[in-house]
Amino acid sequence: MIWAAAIKVADKAMPVPASIMRQLTRSIRLRWLASEAVAAPDEGHVHFLDLLRAIKAKLEPLVEVRQPSTAAPVVDATNLSNTFGALSVEDDEDDTDAPDMPAFDVAAFVPPVEPTRAEATRAKLLARIEAEKFRAWCFVSDMDELMGEVKAVWRAFKQGDTTLVAATAVTNACVKLVGTLSSELQVEHPYLKSLDEIAVLLGDHGMLEPVTLQYNVPLERVVEVIVLSRRAAVPRKYDDTCRVVMQKLKVSFSEADSVLQSVMRIDVVNRGSALFYTNHLDEDEDDANDDLLDLHLLLVGLLDAIQPGTRLICRDGFFGPTWDEAVASAPTRKALFQTLMADVLPPLLHQVLDERAFKIDHQDDFMPFHKLVKEYETTQVVTLPFVFAAQCLLESILAVQGPSSETVTVASVGAYATDVMRRVLQHLLTFKTKPGELYSPPHTTRNLDITTAWLGNTLRIATTYPGFSEKEVARAWLNPWMAGQHVLMTTMTLGLDTGIYLLDDIGQGRLVLHLYNALRCRDRIAHIPVLEMLADLFEQGKSVWAGSRPNAPGGFLKAHLIAWGYEAKDAPVVDARTAHRDSKDRRSKFQKAHAKMQRKGRTLNVTEPEHLSRAYRLATYMEAPAMRNEKLPAMHDLRRTMDAEWAHYLHLDFGAIGLLFREIWSKLVHALGFSGVGPQFPQFDPDWRETQENNQIHNENLCLQTLLFQCDEVPESPKLAVAAEILASYATRLETDALVAPA
Structure with a gap:
């Protein structure tokens, strides 16, 4: 503390430079003027001001007094004139503008008590928790702002104020940026790798400080233990979770059991109560839960059901109400959870592992959701970009849906994307099979072989994918955002990139x-x-x-x-x-x-x-x-x-x-x-x-x-x-x- 440091300087009678004392005096006066400007000064501010004045009184006797140099010449100012004297302004009310500070009674000042080791450790931990909470909240705030961009652009598309490719490009850019921001967050705080850890850190459950201090373990390990406690809610996983907690905290099985019993009382959704105060990530103000956290939990739970090479099947109503655009529009994103989990993800999870599929240039840039789904299935981790992208997909459906009488609907967008792919594929096939009377160079033939194979395979998957119903296929590959990705890819990579060469x-x-x-x-x-x-x-x-x-x-x-x-x-x-x-x-x-x-x-x-x-x-x-x-x-x-x-x-x-x-x-x-x-x-x-x-x-x-x-x-x-x-x-x-x- 600065008081302890000042005491050490005074006890050793160390000389204090006059410049340091001038800076301290200026700081004290500015702080005092600031406190006078408010009606009710903060007690902490007043206490710190008194502390600075006490330090000044303690160190003033030690200020070095510089004697003027005997070699310095004496300047005769008799005949000197001030060129700018006419511009000077006398301020007769200077004393009124800056009144003198009241006298300070050093004897009445009670110096702060030196904290104990335990108090210092606790203060340091609390400061770290607050700092990392602030950093996590900045990330959530940025993510919320980007979700606002996604909502706005899809609503503009619904109203006819923008194009499908523009809405898709903005959504892709927001998903990409969330990935970049999450990478930056993990570089600074490696344990904040998913929404679970962020929710625990931002929650008001009060478990971080006592568990960290009691078991003398790093903060990130305690966050990990609290996240693991969700697994303990499943009876068959309780003992395994206890053993993991034993290793993390280096405690006995009974102590691990006690910790789990304490943290399991915290509902995982309520851990992230700070997430509820967002404008766009949570759309339902009357609901105590957060849409993004709910979606994250569903995606985490789905990992247990994924088996490579196995087709996922879900009964109607398991994740929520069944949505049918022709019957009624979904009121919220939560009303589309069943559509995402039962119709959209199963075909995608099956297709992304197909070893026969091949990519062409910039496919991951124009069609990012495929890559995120594949990472989700192979790494078994619900990353921040993936859960954000899944919510973007739901948002595109929510904004575009409507009765068939409307011009822009989910069904019409899917049909439009299919027509675009068929039309461009027909152009490529015509160029390949009937190039006119002119010869096609070998590199033209090679390019056409690759592009027609890729687009033909993509069109076939997006319309008739073996093992899945027509409804599942349409919702997986022809929902508004995915349909927009197909149009953007077809336009940019085939219509423009390959097209420039064929031109x-x-x-x-x-x-x-x-x-x-x-x-x-x-x-x-x-x-x-x-x-x-x-x-x-x-x-x-x-x-x-x-x-x-x-x-x-x-x-x-x-x-x-x-x-x-x-x-x-x-x-x-x-x-x-x-x-x-x-x-x-x-x-x-x-x-x-x-x-x-x-x-x-x-x-x-x-x-x-x-x-x-x-x-x-x-x-x-x-x-x-x-x-x-x-x-x-x-x-x-x-x-x-x-x-x-x-x-x-x-x-x-x-x-x-x-x-x-x-x-x-x-x-x-x-x-x-x-x-x-x-x-x-x-x-x-x-x-x-x-x-x-x-x-x-x-x-x-x-x-x-x-x-x-x-x-x-x-x-x-x-x-x-x-x-x-x-x-x-x-x-x-x-x-x-x-x-x-x-x-």
Whole structure:
């Protein structure tokens, strides 16, 4: 204590620096002024103020008195003037503003009594409990605020104020953030690993202090013992729990039994009474229990029933009332517990352990609940992110449910998600089996094999999963949040990520966008919204406009050559050099036909989805979100970004656009009358670049580049009118055939 330290200094007659005494005097005066500003000063504050004044009186005789230096020069201030003297203001009422402190009677001061070792230990323990309670409550408060974001976004979706992908992205981000916050909490306090421990710490049961002091064990061990006491409520587990408590507290069996009998009187839900004072985690103000804790207890109990490879079956009404959207809406989240435990989780628990399933990129980012369910089953732990995610799922159902007469219902959202997956799968299968007259490179075929297999398997599971009823399957995979995850995954990973590649897998995207841009600059074609949007969007990437987007004649062909990997200085003369090299070739026809072709490779720039979409970067955590305070992100920024990009281009399947671009390519080639190819390359090298099909694409591309040359030099060419007519004929199909969601 500071009084004991001051006594030691005084007893040893240690000199006290004058600066320390000045700081102490200033602190005393400020504290006294603060106490005068309130009507009824706090007794603790007054006591501490008296303690400081007593310390000052004790140490004042020991303050060092500094003598002025004899070597210091004497300054004559007679002729000195103050430049700012006119600005000085005299305050005649200074004494009134800051009155003197009343005299302090040192003799009447009663010094504090030095605490005993037991009192000091107890005070230290209580201080730790309060500090860790505050830290746990901060976490619960953050989690409550995030649940408020989830509730708000799903209600906005129900009212038509936001999109399904935005509501899902916000929910995913909140679940991810709870996982991050819980990890931070466990780094600081490793024993706070689940809601059980937090509930015990925040409860008002009064067991932490006496048990900790009586058995002289760490606080975290006592919390663990109180959590274990719930198991002792099951008669067949009582003896085993007693033995665990014996080991934790290092006591006899009878003492462990006594401890269990004491703590078992505390209902596990009432341990977390502080959790009841939240705005969003607990929705029922009349109920003495907390929704989140109730859900946590059900998930803990379900672990005893899970057997790998075994299908869970639950009778109606076991966990609560049976919900049927067509009959009546559920009034609270608790009314949906039966739906979660009996319909949603059993199919998911069975499917997540299927070793035949495979993942594709960013699946855990767009579909986080699958990962959490798998962790729950494999680790046998109800983590904080999982119980929060389960409540988010219930909240999405609670907000979206309604009679069939309403536009947005749980059933309609599930049907919408199914239609999205079927439509995109059809686009991919069409690209795979009927890519038009053009050749598909091997990497296109590989990508399509993977994506069609994944989406086909996902669609099959979400509609007809063996061993489960249609109702269970729909509630497991097509409830609003899970349906939104399917739409978000299909949109971002297949429609955008894979779609960007399919849009330009043989260069059709570069050709169409460069030609459209050139025709627009020459005023030879009307505005086509989708092509205009894509031309603007790909300015953020690196593949279509490798240098910059040309806006004047003379740069159209050059820009296209640069996009194909030619260096700017070589673009004007690349064809001339090729012709000169061929004219100097003295080999026979047989040698030319069977010689190994050596080509200088070109470096092609690649456009990734994160180059084009901020929503993609936010959803995959490649970009830090905007913050609305020092700790929590601004979810409205994510929601606004998702809604804006969905309206702009995310509702389109870029792969389907790529298939239409292939059709445009073929029609342009036929319109120009091109039918021949160059000499066939030898087939000794299995590299696809040296195949006849790729040679055909290369030569057709050279033919189509003549259109860009004519835009540069001969804008009145009739071939440009034909090209513009072909592009314009696809204006409607680009808006309808490429939709991710059915119109």
